[in-house]
Amino acid sequence: MILPTGFNLIHISDVNIHLVQDLVPVSKRAGYKFVQRTVDDWATGANKFDKPGERLFGIVSKDGLIGVGGLSHDPYTDDSQVGRVRHLYIHEAHRRKGYATMLMKAIMEEARLHYRGLRLFTDNPDASLFYEVLGFKQTTDYKVSHTINFDDNYQTD
Numbered sequence: 652m653i654l655p656t657g658f659n660l661i662h663i664s665d666v667n668i669h670l671v672q673d674l675v676p677v678s679k680r681a682g683y684k685f686v687q688r689t690v691d692d693w694a695t696g697a698n699k700f701d702k703p704g705e706r707l708f709g710i711v712s713k714d715g716l717i718g719v720g721g722l723s724h725d726p727y728t729d730d731s732q733v734g735r736v737r738h739l740y741i742h743e744a745h746r747r748k749g750y751a752t753m754l755m756k757a758i759m760e761e762a763r764l765h766y767r768g769l770r771l772f773t774d775n776p777d778a779s780l781f782y783e784v785l786g787f788k789q790t791t792d793y794k795v796s797h798t799i800n801f802d803d804n805y806q807t808d
Contacts, residue, residue: 658750660757663700663707663719668693670709670716678740689719689738698723704734704765708757710741710750717745720754722762725770727794734766739778755785759799768800 663671671690678686689707692698700707700721710718718741725735736758741751762769771787773779773796783789787797 658710658712658717660753661709661711663709665699667709670711671707671719673715674719674740674742677742681743683740685738686719686740689721698737700737704762706758706761707738708754708761710754712745717742718750718754720751720758722758722769724766728770732767734762734769736769736771751781752785755782759785763801767802768798770795770798772796 661667668690671686671693674686675690678684689698698721700723702724705721705723707719707721709716709720718739720739721737723735723737724731725733727735736755739751739754739758741754759769769787770790770792771782772794773782779789779796782797785799787799789796790798792798
């Protein structure tokens with residue numbers, strides 16, 4: 652994936668998880684608690700995006716981490732062929748510049764290697780529209796607002 656000059660897509664690991672902490676204050680001010688939860692879950696081992704088919708991505712610039720987004724097995728289904736988009740966040744100073752789309756394309760590309768579909772939850776109308784532009788469909792399942800199937804013969808809900 653090609654990012655603008657000065658920006659890089661990285662995989663978050665134990666070595667660089669501290670970068671995510673830098674997004675916590677600005678995300679909290681905007682009313683988003685899930686970035687803190689990403690850091691907390693990593694610290695406790697509850698979710699380190701380290702199982703097969705899981706990964707936490709970040710976008711960095713010379714100023715640090717500007718966005719984060721994860722892929723995991725969907726914990727709300729027993730179907731091992733279903734992944735879940737987790738904790739997608741772009742620093743507000745970098746929104747509407749295509750970075751969320753770049754992160755989602757990386758997540759979806761990785762997901763296609765491991766899953767036949769993805770699910771996610773958002774209650775944010777702008778985020779809902781964003782996911783729909785990427786091909787996700789609305790649903791009303793438990794803890795799921797949107798799904799996408801990579802194989803037309805496969806249903807994730």
